[in-house]
Amino acid sequence: MVTLSDISRRSGQWITPQIAVFALVLLSLPFWIGPIGLYQYIGVEIAIWIIFALGFNLLFGYTGLHSFGHGAYLGVGAYAFGLFQLHVGVSLFGGLLAAILAAGVAGAVVASFVSHRRGIYFALMTIAFGQLFWFGAVKMHWITGGEDGLLNIPRPDLNLGVTSFDLSGNTALYYLIATLVIVITILTWRAVNSPFGRILQAIRQNEVRASFIGYEVWWFKWVVFTLSAMFAGLAGGLFSMAQESAYPDVMSLHQSGLIVMMVLVGGGLVNFWGPILGVVLYFIARDVLGAITETWLLWYGLMFVAMVMFKPEGLAGFLAELKRPSEPETWTKPAEEQ
Amino acid sequence: MTLLLPHIFNGLTLGLLFALIALGFTLIVGVMEVINLAHGSLFGLGAYFALTIIGAGWLSDTTFGVWWLSLPIAPRYILALILGPIFAGLAGMVLELALRRTYGKVPLYGLLLTFGAALVIEELIRLGWGTGEQFLQLPQSINGAVLIGGLIFSKYKLFAAGFSMLAIAAVWVFLEKTPYGAIIKAGAHDSEMVRALGFDLARLRLLVFGLGAGLAGLAGVIMVPIWGLRPHVGVDVVIPAFLIIALGGVGSFWGSVTAAILVGLSVGITGAYAPAWSMMSMYILLILVVGFRTRGLFGKKSALEN
Numbered sequence: 001m002v003t004l005s006d007i008s009r010r011s012g013q014w015i016t017p018q019i020a021v022f023a024l025v026l027l028s029l030p031f032w033i034g035p036i037g038l039y040q041y042i043g044v045e046i047a048i049w050i051i052f053a054l055g056f057n058l059l060f061g062y063t064g065l066h067s068f069g070h071g072a073y074l075g076v077g078a079y080a081f082g083l084f085q086l087h088v089g090v091s092l093f094g095g096l097l098a099a100i101l102a103a104g105v106a107g108a109v110v111a112s113f114v115s116h117r118r119g120i121y122f123a124l125m126t127i128a129f130g131q132l133f134w135f136g137a138v139k140m141h142w143i144t145g146g147e148d149g150l151l152n153i154p155r156p157d158l159n160l161g162v163t164s165f166d167l168s169g170n171t172a173l174y175y176l177i178a179t180l181v182i183v184i185t186i187l188t189w190r191a192v193n194s195p196f197g198r199i200l201q202a203i204r205q206n207e208v209r210a211s212f213i214g215y216e217v218w219w220f221k222w223v224v225f226t227l228s229a230m231f232a233g234l235a236g237g238l239f240s241m242a243q244e245s246a247y248p249d250v251m252s253l254h255q256s257g258l259i260v261m262m263v264l265v266g267g268g269l270v271n272f273w274g275p276i277l278g279v280v281l282y283f284i285a286r287d288v289l290g291a292i293t294e295t296w297l298l299w300y301g302l303m304f305v306a307m308v309m310f311k312p313e314g315l316a317g318f319l320a321e322l323k324r325p326s327e328p329e330t331w332t333k334p335a336e337e338q
Numbered sequence: 339m340t341l342l343l344p345h346i347f348n349g350l351t352l353g354l355l356f357a358l359i360a361l362g363f364t365l366i367v368g369v370m371e372v373i374n375l376a377h378g379s380l381f382g383l384g385a386y387f388a389l390t391i392i393g394a395g396w397l398s399d400t401t402f403g404v405w406w407l408s409l410p411i412a413p414r415y416i417l418a419l420i421l422g423p424i425f426a427g428l429a430g431m432v433l434e435l436a437l438r439r440t441y442g443k444v445p446l447y448g449l450l451l452t453f454g455a456a457l458v459i460e461e462l463i464r465l466g467w468g469t470g471e472q473f474l475q476l477p478q479s480i481n482g483a484v485l486i487g488g489l490i491f492s493k494y495k496l497f498a499a500g501f502s503m504l505a506i507a508a509v510w511v512f513l514e515k516t517p518y519g520a521i522i523k524a525g526a527h528d529s530e531m532v533r534a535l536g537f538d539l540a541r542l543r544l545l546v547f548g549l550g551a552g553l554a555g556l557a558g559v560i561m562v563p564i565w566g567l568r569p570h571v572g573v574d575v576v577i578p579a580f581l582i583i584a585l586g587g588v589g590s591f592w593g594s595v596t597a598a599i600l601v602g603l604s605v606g607i608t609g610a611y612a613p614a615w616s617m618m619s620m621y622i623l624l625i626l627v628v629g630f631r632t633r634g635l636f637g638k639k640s641a642l643e644n
Contacts, residue, residue, distance in 0.1 A: 120445070128581060132618065132625070301458040305458060308450050
């Protein structure tokens with residue numbers, strides 16, 4: 001079986017051939033998404049969720065911390081962006097910065113509670129905090145607008161000093177988000193292949209051993225949790241910009257579960273590109289299956305169950321096995337799978 | 339204090355109901371170390387089966403259906419109370435067969451599989467029973483209000499709380515006082531040794547999972563007149579159940595009963611002062627307790643911590 005810890009030869013590079021291809025696909029998407037029968041807005045959604053999923057997999061796949069309440073930080077980011085536009089001033093960078101910071105602070109507070117926890121208790125605490133944020137968003141209607149949420153959030157222009165771009169069209173918005181996705185892909189790729197990334201993987205494989213080597217395990221867990229909450233905050237800010245609204249559903253348990261499903265189905269447990277595959281697969285399944293049947297979630301759920309039963313390494317694991325089928329069977333159970 | 343008394347009583351009743359909800363979940367977690375996220379959906383499934391049994395479902399147009407509906411509500415309710423959980427238990431057994439592939443792997447896989455199963459069951463419920471809110475008919479004898487010591491109580495809530503105490507006692511007797519309980523617990527502790535002694539562990543696990551799912555269904559039939567029934571009822575149920583386990587500590591039977599009563603009390607008393615925030619108090623309770631005690635109130639070491 002392949003694992004995330006199979007460090008490739010080119011790991012020290014900032015830009016690998018895969019990243020270049022990925023960037024090319026992303027940037028050329030507006031030209032071919034119409035002809036293949038999809039529409040521009042799905043590109044926006046996919047790009048936003050890729051940011052969310054990449055950050056989430058730092059925690060889920062690389063560090064082995066199973067957060068089931070990550071939708072909360074997406075929601076915090078969405079609200080922060082909306083509140084900034086509505087009450088502080090219409091500004092793209094201000095709003096996104098507010099989203100990242102707010103989600104980062106929320107994540108840091110939660111991380112201080114959960115970074116000493118493991119396994120099931122970690123998962124439970126993240127659910128409890130996720131619900132807490134969701135409850136807060138529903139009940140504090142004087143800030144968040146309650147069940148309806150914040151409506152009519154303006155889409156600010158991209159102001160680069162010399163020139164400014166109007167982002168009210170979905171294609172323009174897509175290019176902004178795609179650029180951010182590329183930057184974030186490069187940063188996460190570099191991060192997971194850095195000494196920091198190795199430590200995260202050591203924590204996943206065996207927390208006790210990692211602490212015996214001398215690493216402050218809880219500190220690394222705290223940092224990676226906060227970091228992935230910031231990613232989620234950025235995604236949330238972009239989401240409220242795309243939707244022009246922010247509402248409690250964004251941070252519901254449902255969203256938190258969805259991101260887990262996407263990352264796992266794609267193969268986030270075994271491959272850097274897994275989360276991206278998972279996000280793409282989910283949105284295409286939603287649109288293609290959703291066009292055929294109203295109960296598409298039933299089929300997606302069944303597919304997910306089958307995936308966990310027969311191929312928990314996900315799509316990426318499946319593809320990797322196709323590539324090198326000659327791997328000896330005796331290596332299928334590494335020590336980390338206790 | 340006298341003003342608070344009814345809220346404390348209410349909280350205790352609620353706590354017993356929470357304990358009933360968490361019972362099947364506790365059983366499966368404690369004995370098999372599997373987090374069954376489909377617990378809430380099985381709860382809903384049991385209640386929907388009961389609904390169909392009471393209303394005769396697809397048979398309501400046949401002569402049998404007409405005869406069945408002409409009976410008074412009490413026998414129909416009792417049959418639903420028995421058969422609903424049994425059907426939920428059977429559904430749980432099917433789930434266990436699928437779960438077998440995840441045994442001995444990372445505990446996360448079991449959790450994810452049941453999460454997917456919850457989604458599937460919820461969609462199936464939507465398909466079978468529609469998306470609207472449904473109500474379960476009750477016999478007259480347990481419906482309405484009763485006056486105790488100058489205070490008005492819902493008869494049904496008292497019935498449900500009493501029923502929940504019975505169920506807790508029955509599960510405790512089963513686990514602690516029968517040979518089955520001993521084998522099941524031994525199986526959780528050292529599965530290899532139990533197999534070596536000649537017990538069929540696969541069948542035992544199937545039984546335990548069926549039992550846990552059946553208890554979920556039972557809780558569904560009992561709770562639905564209070565909470566209402568909708569396809570996504572599962573989420574409303576599995577979260578408190580999950581929370582109670584964490585609060586009480588994984589693997590501790592009385593831990594989860596105590597935790598359920600604590601949760602009920604905190605929800606009940608918060609409800610007296612700030613009704614809108616009453617459900618939130620349980621999350622704060624969990625964070626306070628698990629923030630300071632790693633394994634909840636009475637938790638033991640468990641494979642789920644890895």
